[in-house]
Amino acid sequence: MKRSAKNAAIAAPENGSATKRAKGSKNGHGDLASRFYGIPLPGVNIEDLSGNLIVIEGSDGSGRSTQISLITEWLESEGFAVQTMGLRRSFLVGEDIDGLLAENAVTRMTLALMYGTDFYDQLERRILPALRSGLIVLADRYIFTLIARSAVRGISRDYLHGVYEMALVPDLTFWLNVRPEVAFDREFKKANTISYWESGRDMSLSNDLFQSFVRYQSMIKREFEYLSKRHGFIELDGEGSVSEVNRVLRKRIASHLGIRGTRYSPSHALAHLWR
Amino acid sequence: MATATPDIVAGAEATPEKALAPKREFPGALVVVEGIDGSGKSTQLYLLKRWLQIGGYRIHFTEWNSSPLVKSATRRGKQRRLLTPATFSLLHAADFADRCERQILPLLHGGYLVLADRYVYTAFARDAARGCSPRWLRNLYSFAPTPDITFYFRAPLDVAVNRITAGRPKLKYYEAGMDLGISLDRAESFRIFQERILGNYDQMVETDHFVLMDGTMRVNKLQKQMRQILSERIELGQFAPKKKK
Numbered sequence: 001m002k003r004s005a006k007n008a009a010i011a012a013p014e015n016g017s018a019t020k021r022a023k024g025s026k027n028g029h030g031d032l033a034s035r036f037y038g039i040p041l042p043g044v045n046i047e048d049l050s051g052n053l054i055v056i057e058g059s060d061g062s063g064r065s066t067q068i069s070l071i072t073e074w075l076e077s078e079g080f081a082v083q084t085m086g087l088r089r090s091f092l093v094g095e096d097i098d099g100l101l102a103e104n105a106v107t108r109m110t111l112a113l114m115y116g117t118d119f120y121d122q123l124e125r126r127i128l129p130a131l132r133s134g135l136i137v138l139a140d141r142y143i144f145t146l147i148a149r150s151a152v153r154g155i156s157r158d159y160l161h162g163v164y165e166m167a168l169v170p171d172l173t174f175w176l177n178v179r180p181e182v183a184f185d186r187e188f189k190k191a192n193t194i195s196y197w198e199s200g201r202d203m204s205l206s207n208d209l210f211q212s213f214v215r216y217q218s219m220i221k222r223e224f225e226y227l228s229k230r231h232g233f234i235e236l237d238g239e240g241s242v243s244e245v246n247r248v249l250r251k252r253i254a255s256h257l258g259i260r261g262t263r264y265s266p267s268h269a270l271a272h273l274w275r
Numbered sequence: 276m277a278t279a280t281p282d283i284v285a286g287a288e289a290t291p292e293k294a295l296a297p298k299r300e301f302p303g304a305l306v307v308v309e310g311i312d313g314s315g316k317s318t319q320l321y322l323l324k325r326w327l328q329i330g331g332y333r334i335h336f337t338e339w340n341s342s343p344l345v346k347s348a349t350r351r352g353k354q355r356r357l358l359t360p361a362t363f364s365l366l367h368a369a370d371f372a373d374r375c376e377r378q379i380l381p382l383l384h385g386g387y388l389v390l391a392d393r394y395v396y397t398a399f400a401r402d403a404a405r406g407c408s409p410r411w412l413r414n415l416y417s418f419a420p421t422p423d424i425t426f427y428f429r430a431p432l433d434v435a436v437n438r439i440t441a442g443r444p445k446l447k448y449y450e451a452g453m454d455l456g457i458s459l460d461r462a463e464s465f466r467i468f469q470e471r472i473l474g475n476y477d478q479m480v481e482t483d484h485f486v487l488m489d490g491t492m493r494v495n496k497l498q499k500q501m502r503q504i505l506s507e508r509i510e511l512g513q514f515a516p517k518k519k520k
Contacts, residue, residue: 038411039408039410039411041361042359042360042406042407043359043360091357092357092358092362093348093366096345096347096348105344106344107372107377108376109372109376110342110344110345110372110373110376113365113368113369113372114345114348114369116368116369117348117362117369120359120362120365121362124361125357159414159417159418162414162417163414163415165408165411165414166408166411
């Protein structure tokens with residue numbers, strides 16, 4: 001599809017420009033108009049948003065949730081209040097999506113739009129109020145996973161970027177990149193099996209679960225490589241140790257928020273994650 | 276701030292929107308009715324459907340906001356008044372997508388005449404009246420097949436509003452556009468909301484090739500006209516019952 005200024009979907013950023021710009025402004029926010037990808041959400045006054053939105057993306061088994069628990073604890077110990085968000089956590093449709101996933105009746109476009117509803121409900125009822133109150137919002141996945149999942153199922157990227165044009169542009173987006181084979185090992189150990197959707201079985205890629213998982217996650221990974229260039233992700237080696245990945249995350253977040261020290265060791269409650 | 280530099284296009288909102296997919300790859304036909312509440316569209320489509328049903332034609336009737344998959348979410352959102360312009364719109368798009376992918380498209384490919392009571396233009400007119408960007412809405416529904424005929428039933432605001440308020444003791448919250456905060460009086464809010472929707476419909480008459488129908492005409496005369504236009508523009512023979520040889 002031809003892209004023109006007229007129907008510009010979420011626009012491509014210049015790589016690396018984000019961090020430079022962020023340092024120049026007082027609270028890390030660039031010019032106000034740039035906080036949405038294309039179209040501002042109705043009824044939102046962008047000047048009220050004093051908090052920060054930090055996104056951690058990565059496939060299942062990339063260590064996302066572990067890192068979010070640790071980063072939350074670290075930020076709280078530094079005196080920052082944290083709000084989290086993630087997929088299917090909206091009050092409006094979170095449970096409905098769980099229901100749809102449990103059946104096989106749902107089609108790709110319906111699912112994409114239900115996830116879209118879930119996203120915007122959280123954006124409007126959870127993220128924006130938190131940002132107005134000056135909180136740090138940690139997003140356990142964001143629009144990028146939603147775009148990638150639908151794109152590999154044949155929905156046009158322009159269409160998907162258009163749906164998320166009213167999404168807020170994150171301050172920082174980290175991508176924990178892992179090879180599908182490694183993600184498979186980690187996910188399998190968690191539940192002794194691999195879920196239907198994680199292995200993309202709706203796409204009829206292979207009857208073998210391992211093959212299906214690896215092919216599906218490889219397709220998702222390719223979409224992420226494209227998205228990473230387009231949106232300037234900070235790519236991290238998700239196969240590194242938890243403490244090493246966490247150290248890099250802390251460093252980047254600290255410099256963005258103006259935190260001086262980045263020393264941290266997990267509390268007793270989270271010590272089991274530190275391996 | 277920001278990992279990305281958004282591309283803000285000055286005046287993008289004012290440019291003409293993307294047309295619906297013009298390409299046809301199916302033997303069926305799609306006929307839709309549009310218009311504000313009380314314009315008479317549902318009555319007319321019902322009569323058209325009965326005419327075709329009695330004649331034994333292969334038809335399917337589908338209604339806006341009726342997908343069972345999305346129903347509970349819509350009900351919860353409306354009852355608890357959780358919906359914003361964006362989520363209201365997305366939830367209806369999900370509903371439409373479900374009907375589109377599981378009914379409308381398969382039936383069009385299977386050679387059916389599909390009749391739709393309200394179509395994407397309802398979203399364009401109504402959600403834009405709620406403050407959603409027309410460009411965003413056009414993209415959201417760009418997967419919808421373009422109708423063969425869009426009958427637009429137009430009645431003056433007073434006529435339509437009186438038809439609705441006379442038959443309904445209490446207007447529902449979202450139906451009356453109360454979420455917009457136009458007025459605390461439901462009847463007043465409904466009227467202003469419908470007026471905005473009417474204005475948005477009128478703007479689409481030319482761009483989206485609406486067939487204008489006078490909603491103030493007598494029911495049977497209007498139906499006669501509708502049947503005539505349908506017969507002229509669609510080869511109904513292809514949907515007729517197959518005769519045994």
